[in-house]
Amino acid sequence: MKESRNIYALLGFFFLALTFGCVEEGFELPDSEARIVNPAVTRALPGGTAQVSASITDPVGLGTVGIQYAAWNLNEQIDVAGATSYDLQYELNVPAEAESGTSHDIVLAVTNTNGVSVQDTLKLMLNKDTDGPAIINNTTTGIVFMVDGNDVTLDLKIEDTEDIATLTVKNEIFSDEVVINAVSFQYKQNLNFLKAGIYDFEVVATDVSGNTTTEVVTVVAQEPFEQMYLADVATDADLQAALMGVPVRTEATTDAQLEGKAFTARYYNAAAGTEVRFIPQKDSFAPLAIGAGDAAGTLAVAGDASVTPIVLSKVGYYEIAVNLDDMSYTAQTYTPEDSSYAYTMVMGTGVKVNGASTCEQNADPSVTQCWHFKSGKKLTKSESSPYRFSADLEFYDQDESRDNEGGMILGANESGWSDFWRFDNGEEPEASVRNGGTNFNFTNDQLGTYEFIFDTHLNYVRLTPKK
Template identity: 30%
Template sequence: MRTRFLKVSLLCVLFATGVFVTGCSDDNKYADVDGEAPVAVLKADHIQSGAGHDFTIEGTLTDADGISAIKLECADLYLNKTIDLIDIYGAPQTSYDLSYKFSLAKDEVGEQFTVKVTVIDVGGRETSQDVLITMDGDFENPVFAVAPDKTITVLMKADRNPQYTLNFTATDDRKLDYVTIEIPELSGFETRTVSAEGKASLTFKEAIVFPNESQTYTINLTAYDAVGNSVTSTCNVTVSEMPDFEKMYLADVKTDEELNSDVFGVPMVINHTGEYQYKARYYNKAAGTEIFFLPQKTSFTPICFGLDPEDSNKLTDDPETAKPIVLDTPNVYYEIDINVKQSTYTIKTYSVNEATDPINYEYGQPCFDVWENGSEYINFYIGWGGSPQDAGEHLFVQDANNPHLFYYPAAGATWSLESGEELNFIISNYHPSGWWDHVEWRCDNSTDIEKFGYFSKKNDVNPNWEGTNQKWSDGSSVQDNWMKPVITKGGNYRFEFDAHLGRGKIVPAN
């Protein structure tokens, strides 16, 4: 038997009367009827469960003489329960429906356990059965690790029918069964079922051809695992001429998988500056960085803006032929303007010294006035957390080449996040007593974070900063939105934050 502290578990016995009691009784006063041992018909002798989950032992128990008690025992689970029916009902029971729930600890490490169920009648006769509890239960729904955006545009072409390459990856923590594909508005497209062949992951990629006319189609994807858990992803595909996209993104990665492996921030949203016009600012860490522009977040198709292979001074929207824009100068900021209607772009650079951000302090230096009266100064830092004190537990490291760029964790450290974990934080200055309102950032959308806005209620702002406190670049108000992303895939991550750009990302650590 393992030794550990006993943790309080949720123990629940469901009786016909709803009463929960344990105890002993005097069986000698009850006469035998048939003198036979009790009969126990359990619903299952093998139950699949898991750490942090429940299991319920159920069955029908009978005895003509009368059942006095039921015992459930498992030393490894610290389970030693006696259900005294005489104490509960005032008399032995000739029939009893057992339903006993037990909660496994979240940190349970065992792989399987045996619970002994013993039924005792008033004559002391016993019937025992073992129930095997294994830790391989499937409680999680499948996940679309890669899926289409909620809305996608497919451009009409003069020389061919428009097409969209449907690309998705469905995964399950146990065993994936199949995925269904429905496009009800597309004539001739029959609902498809794609088998996962019992594997934990299924990747699908296939071109869907649409009529060359303006219309919106719905793509419904539903993934099922081996026990019937399911998840659905829905995408609206609009076939049209070139629209004035509400949003545009800069992608500095090469694959759809990388576009979907982040917690947030990849690809990076850029500014919509006018009709069909967009402006990107981007810090280039190393020479040779390749970028594209995308109106959808999760894939390089169906539209990808890059260099036209026949005229590098122009853009093309064709993902099959587009060449990357290559950023050759390291350790500078690039400013790129594009016009998707005219297929044009301009590009220039500026130095990190020319760039500004709202921070009015020298990082890591004793320049932060703790009590706002000049009596005590501490080193200035920023971090992420639920308060300025908590930020001290997650301090950013300033980049050696760019004072506007910050990282978490420090080099050599590990930051692990669990699948299903929900973060809840802001970015703020560190203060040992939790004072607020100095150097802080909020986000545009708590669960779908794309950009960060400066949010200093004390208006503590670098006077040289080109931005505006508590306002986005378009003049709209920055709201008090905390960052609350949900982790879809557990692993080690890195947080990168650029105070000049107002952009950040959490991506898998190398």
């Protein structure tokens, strides 16, 4: 009986060993296939490159990753044997002869260590966007008058053929960044300006392909202006060199609603094609210059003389009205109706008119008689306008024993004082004053030769260094 139990035990061990041996010899790897996550291919253009990407995993183990497209003889095989995960980043070269605007099916094939294959098809579009988003600026152009308590709204529309990634708007007082992820976006931001100035906002729009567009949006914030000038020169140096008449003074409106916002200039245009701009400061085109806008009759602003000028196409008298509230202007010619003078003359001391001294009596040049109508020297009358007179004036030191004694007035009567003209300001005149005003006095550092223009219709005087 004891021997029988031993025999049964031996048989049990035999069959157990046989069973385990069969399992070892017939062992099979578990069923599995690769997973392809987030497969993608970027758009491209003929002759360019496209990026193929995917995350690939298989717990059994990966074998090869293939990128295939028979039409382009593409059969790239990447050996990743043993890895259980692989991050595919493959740069695909597009043939130059490929046709723009077409689509192509790129096959992504993955085989694991079991020899099990899976594949995915990626559609490659040959219409890559190389342009940045369009920035459409609907912000109010021109001048925002701070006295009105006006906010200004930055109003921008951003558009692209693919998703816009981000929009950044910034300058020294403001910064904003928006994540968009859409093909169109409307951006509006209210801003309140506490200080006058020209504010440039840098606007940067970037799409999902990394294409970028940058534009500058300018907002001009100003207090109402106390004065406005017409400038028919183009440099600060010319503005500063003139002793009178440059720039040309304008008249402010009497409309209370437009006080400080609307001005009118009367101006004689001596040559067709004269370019003029308007400036609120007398000696410079900075920080603000006003000129012509893109549309007829509209105004534009800039921080210097780069603003497009208003062009006066005809010779003659103009009335130019600018409205800075609605950024418009009109420029109309007109014909004066007032009486003209047969002649006008300069009287004074330390002045030569076309070489003749105003201190030499006309009847007897040996007699010194300054500041007198009997020694007044006539200006040259214009052939194009009966109201305009001109001459070369030389300011010189009449009496070396005295400093800054030179000066002048104007007259139109060799036999008496009436009519005469003096000036609205004795040091920096902007206009003549008929039968009134103040003598113009020049200093020793202003000695030299000047071109002088006098217009009796406009009461305009212009004195600029002779070139």
